[in-house]
Amino acid sequence: MQILIYGYGNPGRQDDGLGIALVDRLEEWASEKELVGFEFENNYQLNIEDSEAISNKDLVIFADASEEEIDDFCLSVVDGKGKLSFTTHSASPGYIVKLCKELFQKEPHVLLLHIKGYEWEFREGISDRAKENLDKAFVYMKKVLEHPEIALESKEELKTC
Amino acid sequence: MSQKITIEPVTRVEGHGKVTIHLDDNNNVTESRFHIVEFRGFERFVQGRPYWEAPVLVQRLCGICPVSHHLAAAKALDMLVGAGTGDGLTPTGEKMRRLMHFGQIFQSHALHFFHLVSPDLLFGIDADPAIRNVIGVVLEHKDLAVQGVMMRKFGQEIIRATAGKKIHGTGAIPGGINKHLSPEDKEAFLNGPDPLNIDQMLAWSQGVLDFFKDYYSKNKSFIDEFASFPSNHLSLVRKDGALDLYHGVLRAVDSEGNKILNDVDYQDYEQYIEEEVRSWSYMKFPYLKSLGKEKGWYRVGPLARLNTCEFIPSPLAQAEFEQYKALTNGKPNNSCLHFHYARLIELLHSAEMMKELLNDPDLMEGELVTKGSKAYKGIGLLEAPRGTLFHHYEINELDQITKANLIVSTTNNNEPMNQSVNSVAHSWMDGKLEITEPMMNAVEVAIRAYDPCLSCATHALGKMPLEVSLYDANNKLIDRKRS
Numbered sequence: 001m002q003i004l005i006y007g008y009g010n011p012g013r014q015d016d017g018l019g020i021a022l023v024d025r026l027e028e029w030a031s032e033k034e035l036v037g038f039e040f041e042n043n044y045q046l047n048i049e050d051s052e053a054i055s056n057k058d059l060v061i062f063a064d065a066s067e068e069e070i071d072d073f074c075l076s077v078v079d080g081k082g083k084l085s086f087t088t089h090s091a092s093p094g095y096i097v098k099l100c101k102e103l104f105q106k107e108p109h110v111l112l113l114h115i116k117g118y119e120w121e122f123r124e125g126i127s128d129r130a131k132e133n134l135d136k137a138f139v140y141m142k143k144v145l146e147h148p149e150i151a152l153e154s155k156e157e158l159k160t161c
Numbered sequence: 162m163s164q165k166i167t168i169e170p171v172t173r174v175e176g177h178g179k180v181t182i183h184l185d186d187n188n189n190v191t192e193s194r195f196h197i198v199e200f201r202g203f204e205r206f207v208q209g210r211p212y213w214e215a216p217v218l219v220q221r222l223c224g225i226c227p228v229s230h231h232l233a234a235a236k237a238l239d240m241l242v243g244a245g246t247g248d249g250l251t252p253t254g255e256k257m258r259r260l261m262h263f264g265q266i267f268q269s270h271a272l273h274f275f276h277l278v279s280p281d282l283l284f285g286i287d288a289d290p291a292i293r294n295v296i297g298v299v300l301e302h303k304d305l306a307v308q309g310v311m312m313r314k315f316g317q318e319i320i321r322a323t324a325g326k327k328i329h330g331t332g333a334i335p336g337g338i339n340k341h342l343s344p345e346d347k348e349a350f351l352n353g354p355d356p357l358n359i360d361q362m363l364a365w366s367q368g369v370l371d372f373f374k375d376y377y378s379k380n381k382s383f384i385d386e387f388a389s390f391p392s393n394h395l396s397l398v399r400k401d402g403a404l405d406l407y408h409g410v411l412r413a414v415d416s417e418g419n420k421i422l423n424d425v426d427y428q429d430y431e432q433y434i435e436e437e438v439r440s441w442s443y444m445k446f447p448y449l450k451s452l453g454k455e456k457g458w459y460r461v462g463p464l465a466r467l468n469t470c471e472f473i474p475s476p477l478a479q480a481e482f483e484q485y486k487a488l489t490n491g492k493p494n495n496s497c498l499h500f501h502y503a504r505l506i507e508l509l510h511s512a513e514m515m516k517e518l519l520n521d522p523d524l525m526e527g528e529l530v531t532k533g534s535k536a537y538k539g540i541g542l543l544e545a546p547r548g549t550l551f552h553h554y555e556i557n558e559l560d561q562i563t564k565a566n567l568i569v570s571t572t573n574n575n576e577p578m579n580q581s582v583n584s585v586a587h588s589w590m591d592g593k594l595e596i597t598e599p600m601m602n603a604v605e606v607a608i609r610a611y612d613p614c615l616s617c618a619t620h621a622l623g624k625m626p627l628e629v630s631l632y633d634a635n636n637k638l639i640d641r642k643r644s
Contacts, residue, residue: 011328011329012218012220012329020328042327042328043327043328044225044227044327044328045225047272047313048272048276048295048309048310048313049310049311049313049314049317051310052310052311052314098296099295099296099299099306099310102296102299102300102303102306103299103303103306103307103310123206
């Protein structure tokens with residue numbers, strides 16, 4: 001099984017770096033545990049070439065900071081209905097999935113991990129409140145990576161939004 | 162009853178832009194403005210920070226063109242460490258940076274054309290938006306869409322190999338570069354399996370240019386006349402007049418091709434360029450001092466670059482440049498949609514230059530960094546995908562930044578984008594009471610030609626949709642559409 005964990009955001013904008021911070025921690029942990037079959041990726045934002053990057057994966061989990069009204073973190077299934085914005089310099093996970101399906105005829109199972117953030121100024125470092133959410137997400141995601149069927153089969157343990 | 166139309170993006174963080182179009186009692190357009198509510202906090206933020214952090218810090222500005230900011234900042238810092246103004250680096254330092262820069266230009270131009278512009282060209286700007294999008298392109302012209310994705314990926318890989326990583330790359334450092342190109346990367350870029358090798362990129366670059374020329378031959382009046390108006394044009398050029406996207410002297414020409422800024426050293430840019438503040442927008446309006454606010458504004462970017470340069474120093478792009486210049490009998494091209502034509506010629510040039518650099522032994526060996534005597538002021542300019550990018554830093558005895566001034570490409574194109582919106586508004590909205598989707602898209606087509614980075618201009622990140630609102634004379638909202 002090939003699994004991609006992909007964080008995106010700008011770590012120079014405080015909590016916007018939550019997704020990347022999580023993936024960095026997961027990658028380090030997976031390396032120590034010598035887990036195989038995982039690929040970890042980070043970028044400022046998703047873009048069209050990511051449709052190719054996810055095309056040969058069985059499971060993809062995008063991780064992003066969230067301004068939504070959620071407690072700490074949650075997962076949602078990405079259904080491939082995303083649209084591109086006016087200048088198309090960034091793309092939603094749904095758009096990437098849609099593009100992957102149309103261009104490469106592949107439909108990996110894709111989830112988006114939303115991690116609640118609070119502060120978005122020009123500085124590095126996650127806010128204290130967001131760090132708590134990051135810690136919780138990290139603990140939870142370790143379990144998911146050890147048992148990816150939780151995510152693949154959307155089992156009850158999946159903490160959905 | 163006079164009215165006002167507003168086009169306003171919604172953003173995730175601070176900073177946004179909008180377009181307002183004012184109508185008179187007969188519903189004819191009287192005035193239009195493209196506002197960008199710029200957040201200028203970055204310049205203040207870097208004050209007090211050690212100067213050597215700047216090439217990494219500036220990447221916080223924008224996740225869209227971090228490489229351009231990274232390199233422009235590094236060029237400014239070359240001055241601070243006494244390594245020269247772009248001519249003083251070691252061959253390895255300069256060529257690695259150039260390869261990084263061409264990778265950025267290549268991926269940016271490919272993304273813009275294949276995934277932003279091609280839907281309008283393939284389906285028409287007034288086509289059903291359900292079809293007129295990149296998925297429509299995928300369904301009907303899958304080869305084009307795949308090429309766009311893979312060309313973008315190739316450019317990103319070049320950036321990874323030269324800058325070190327995608328997030329907060331560290332490749333360019335004051336006075337040079339921090340690594341050579343690895344033999345493995347060189348081999349992969351030159352001889353990797355299709356399609357991710359430079360020869361395939363060259364072939365596709367030529368192919369998309371041929372595609373555009375074919376479209377142009379069938380839609381000449383549309384391309385020539387849409388949002389067309391005379392303007393000045395500004396860019397860097399090499400000292401011998403060649404197109405040079407990384408380094409050169411500042412040149413500006415008027416709409417007839419007369420030089421109005423004659424190959425000056427960009428370290429002296431403050432002598433020639435002023436930034437006007439207008440009450441209705443936080444984004445400044447740069448202009449040439451010698452011509453004043455009313456006549457001194459200029460365009461930057463691919464259209465401007467092919468108007469200011471005399472030739473392109475790579476054979477395939479030069480051949481295309483000669484055809485392109487023949488369209489206007491050697492005079493500057495002032496047609497908004499010719500941005501696309503010019504951009505594709507630059508795409509081909511970038512592919513040619515990447516191939517030349519990948520075969521250059523200097524990238525594999527040689528000194529990486531030049532050192533010299535400390536200076537207290539450094540200015541770095543380059544031609545980013547969207548146009549001329551200015552980075553200006555001053556430091557104190559403690560090596561702390563005391564002043565920073567950035568003029569990003571989209572800011573340079575502020576007035577031209579306003580002019581373009583005005584042109585389209587008159588053509589498409591005179592006499593109209595309701596905003597239709599084609600009307601809104603026509604405004605977007607004009608703005609999109611400049612490939613504006615509102616993220617840079619507003620120092621926001623990511624989301625940049627437009628909102629169009631129609632107001633009557635009493636500022637009462639009577640219609641609103643969002644893209």
